[in-house]
Amino acid sequence: MAKRVVSVSLGSSRRDAAAEVELLGERVLLERRGTDGDFQRALCLIQELDGKVDAIGLGGIDLYLFAGGRRYAIRDALRLKEAAKKTPVVDGSGLKHTLERRAVRELASLIDWRKTKVLLPSAVDRFGLAEALDEAGARVLYGDFIFALGLPIPLYSLSFLQKLAFLLLPLFTRLPFSVLYPTGKKQEEVREDWRARYYAWADVVAGDWHYVRRHMPKDMRGKTVITNTTTEEDVAFLRERGVRRLVTTTPRLGGRSFGTNVMEAMLVALAGRELGEADYLRYIDQIGLKPQVLELEGQA
Template sequence: MAKRVVSVSLGASRRDSVVQVELLGEEVVLERRGTDGDFQKALRLIAELDGKVDAIGLGGIDLYLWAGGRRYTIRDAKRLKEAARKTPVVDGSGLKHTLERRAVAQLAGLIDWKSTKVLLPSAVDRFGLAEALHEAGAKVLYGDFIFALGLPIPLYSLSFLQKLAFVLLPVLTQLPFQLLYPTGEKQEKRAVDWRSRYYTWADLVAGDWHYIKRHMPDEMRGKMVLTNTTTEEDVAFLRERGVKRLITTTPRLNGRSFGTNVMEALLVALAGRELGEEEYLRYIDLLGLRPQVLDLQEEA
């Protein structure tokens, strides 16, 4: 009997999909179900799935934000996790800290990080990726103030960002999540505004796809995007803007790459329990998970 993994997302339901894969000798059904930003609907759906599926992923919301080894729990996401009593609920942060960090090293043969300018719209969402880019020698613009808080304050120092995060995250994680991240239909709306000029500076834009897409200008000729959770429609969107290369940290299945929350829930379902960092790395090796590169203009 196939294992079943469901991602319950606060994102748009029109991005829903189902795919069946065979991994490590197991059949697994991966499903994404969006609730169009309806928090109560997400709570009910998780409670309904509890005990009936092997693992649940939280999509469109983070359970944890990280900074320098400290973990901060988002209050709204904790309510969603606690709606399940039997089934493990994960948000993808375990994979972000392992898979995405490792991806930077694996891409060193393709990208000269020391001569690459990287825009990371939200570092606290992907602190492992931020640290890996810093260690690789990339010049990184950490856009947390710009893109999450709407303040024109670009940060280029990871240590300074970390100090700010220690002060701000205990407060920000208690706010309604919709104030920090686009949910439902807001994920589909673009706002090409003053924030878009930071894309012009960058050679590569990395991190959460919805953060990246929301303020992306129409002209992205020759640039690279490092993300996940892209559909065929998203690939066409990037190609139209002249993006040279799309790199996804999770594998493409039936034309789309699934989010880290889905892939983390998949590993938990295969293991039959929640995992630690070393165990995630072991499963990443067993499955041969590596960044996937699409040369968009060559394919066109």
């Protein structure tokens, strides 16, 4: 019998998808179900799925934000996780921390990081990626103040960002999640505004797709985007803006890449238990998960 994994997302239901994969000799059914930003609907759906599926992924919301080895739980997300009493619930943070670090190393043959300027709209959502880029020698603009809070304060020091995170994350994680991150129909909005200059500065834009997309200017010629969850519609959006290359850190299945929460839930379903960092690294090697590179220039 196939394993069943469902991602319950606060994002738009327009992005719903399903796929079947065979991994390590087992069939796994993957499904994404968006609730259009309706927190109560997501809560009820998790309760309904509890005990009926092998693992649940949380999409459009993080359970935890990270900074320098410390983990901060988001209050709203914990309510969703605790709605399931039997089925494990994961948000993709464990896989993000390992898979995206490794992706930076894998891409070193394609991108000379020491000569590359990277815009990371949200580093606390992708702290493993932020650390890996810093270690690789890239010049990184950490855009947490700019993109999450709307404040024109670019940060270029990972250690300074870490100190600010230690100070501010205990407060921010108690706010309604919709204040920090676009949910529901807000994910479909694109607002080209004063933030466009930070895209113009960068050679590479990396991180969460909704943060990357929301303020993307029309002219992205020659740039690379590194993200995880993209549909065929998203690929067309990037091509229209002249993006040279799309790198997804999760594999493309049925014309789209699924989020790290789906992939993490899939691995938990295969293992039959929640996993640690060493487990994720072992599975990444066993399955052969590598960044998927899509050259967009010159394609119809």
